[in-house]
Amino acid sequence: MSRDLFSAPEIECPACGRSECLWDERAWADPPRTAFNRFVARLLRRVMRARLRCRLCRTRFAAVHELPRVVVGYHGCPGDFARDLVAGRATRAQWQASCNDYDWLGEGVYFWEHAPARAWQWARERYGDRGAVVAAEIALGRCLDLGDTRYTDLLRQTYEATVNLYASAGLALPKNGGRQLKLRRLDRLIIDRATAAGELTAPRPVQTVRCPFEEGEPVFEGGMIRSQTHVQIAVRDKTCIRSPILMVNPSRRLT
Numbered sequence: 001m002s003r004d005l006f007s008a009p010e011i012e013c014p015a016c017g018r019s020e021c022l023w024d025e026r027a028w029a030d031p032p033r034t035a036f037n038r039f040v041a042r043l044l045r046r047v048m049r050a051r052l053r054c055r056l057c058r059t060r061f062a063a064v065h066e067l068p069r070v071v072v073g074y075h076g077c078p079g080d081f082a083r084d085l086v087a088g089r090a091t092r093a094q095w096q097a098s099c100n101d102y103d104w105l106g107e108g109v110y111f112w113e114h115a116p117a118r119a120w121q122w123a124r125e126r127y128g129d130r131g132a133v134v135a136a137e138i139a140l141g142r143c144l145d146l147g148d149t150r151y152t153d154l155l156r157q158t159y160e161a162t163v164n165l166y167a168s169a170g171l172a173l174p175k176n177g178g179r180q181l182k183l184r185r186l187d188r189l190i191i192d193r194a195t196a197a198g199e200l201t202a203p204r205p206v207q208t209v210r211c212p213f214e215e216g217e218p219v220f221e222g223g224m225i226r227s228q229t230h231v232q233i234a235v236r237d238k239t240c241i242r243s244p245i246l247m248v249n250p251s252r253r254l255t
Contacts, residue, residue, distance in 0.1 A: 013054035013056070013057060013059055013061070014059070014061055015054065015057050015059040015061075016054060016056055016057040016059070017204070018054065018056050018057075069139075069140045069143070070137050070138065070139050070140070070242075071113050071114060071137070071138050071140065071233070072113070072114055072135055072136070072137060072138070073111025073112065073113055073135070073136055073137075073138040073233055073235075073241075074111060074112045074113075074114075074115060074116045074118075074119035074133050074134070074135050074248060075109065075110065075111050075112075075119065075133065075134050075135075075136070076112075076119045076120070076122045076123030076126060076127070076131060076132070076133050077123070077127075077131075077132060077133075077134065078127050078130050078131070078132065079127075079130050079131065079132035080130075081132075082132035082133070082134045082247055083132075083247070085134055085245045086134065086244075086245055086246065086247050092238045092239070092241050093238065095109050095238055095241070096109075097109050097236070098110055098234075101174070101185055101188060102178075102182075102183035102184055102185050102188060103184070103188050103234070104184045104187060104188065104211070104213065104232060104234075105146075105187075105188075105191055105209040105210075105211055105232060105233075105234035106188050106191045106192045106195065106209060106234055106236075107192070107234070107236065108208070108209060108233075108234030108235050108236045109234070109235040109238065109241065110232060110233070110234055110235075111136075111138060111232070111233045111235065112230055112231070112232060112233075113138075113210070113230070113231040113232065113233055114231070115230050115231070116133060116135065116248050118228060118230045119133045119248070120133050120248070120250060121228070132247065132248075132250075133247070133248040133250075134245050134246065134247055134248065135245070135246045135247075135248050136241050136242060136243070136244075136245045136246070137241075137242040138208065138233060138235060138240055138241060138242070139240045139242060140207070140208050140210065140233070140240070141207035141208060141237065141240050142204060142205070142206055142207045142208075143206070143207065143208045143209070143210055144191070144194070144195055144206045144208070144209045144210070145210045145211075146209070146210065146211035146212075147210060147211060147212050147231070151194075154194055154197070155190060155191075155194055158190050158193050158194040158197065159190050161193075162189065162190060162193055173186065173189075174186050174188075174189055182215075191209060195209065195236075205236070205237075206236060207235070207236055207237035207239075207240050208233055208234065208235050208236060208237070208240055209233070209234045209236070210231065210232070210233045210234075211231070211232060212229070212230070212231045212232075213229065213230055213231070213232060214226045214229050215227075215228040215229055215230065216228030216229065
């Protein structure tokens with residue numbers, strides 16, 4: 001059997017947590033022999049529910065092969081650092097993660113997903129004329145995607161456990177608010193505690209956190225579309241930031 005055709009590298013085994021999985025021979029007993037059939041099989045196996053087998057522990061299980069997600073992220077930063085990144089004088093390891101207690105998605109390198117204009121707004125607000133924006137591909141990897149309701153119960157349970165923990169210690173729970181609700185101390189605490197929980201860290205930790213946010217004033221009277229609505233990504237594992245890193249023309253920002 002061809003490993004290129006039948007391997008499923010993005011799927012983790014539910015028994016041992018490793019990613020060394022193959023399509024189960026019993027589910028695909030008759031391998032396609034022509035080039036066209038092999039091409040069609042590759043496409044189908046990315047969207048069809050099928051049985052897989054772990055190469056290491058031999059566990060057989062059913063799963064949907066989810067495609068790796070890669071998005072374009074825009075990061076606001078000082079212009080000198082942006083130029084160093086683009087020129088290769090600064091490495092991904094030198095990219096400082098934001099670690100304020102009010103960060104919306106916890107600690108990480110923050111990007112605006114597919115939103116260069118919003119990134120420029122933020123960069124000008126933060127750095128003035130020294131602001132700049134760089135773009136890079138972001139491989140979401142093991143992503144705590146808060147745009148997916150699969151994590152709603154986890155956040156709720158984490159919040160309830162945190163309330164009990166703080167109450168037993170006689171501590172006041174941090175609150176969101178301030179600066180037009182831009183300070184997200186409670187959200188940051190709950191997300192950090194959720195990503196530290198065993199359900200998300202075993203066998204490997206979360207690499208990125210992603211969430212859509214409604215922000216700003218309504219665009220028109222009576223409307224529910226807001227002026228600064230966006231999707232934000234906090235990259236915790238910097239290897240998810242792919243090269244090349246490019247400067248973004250400031251003419252693409254909103255005026």
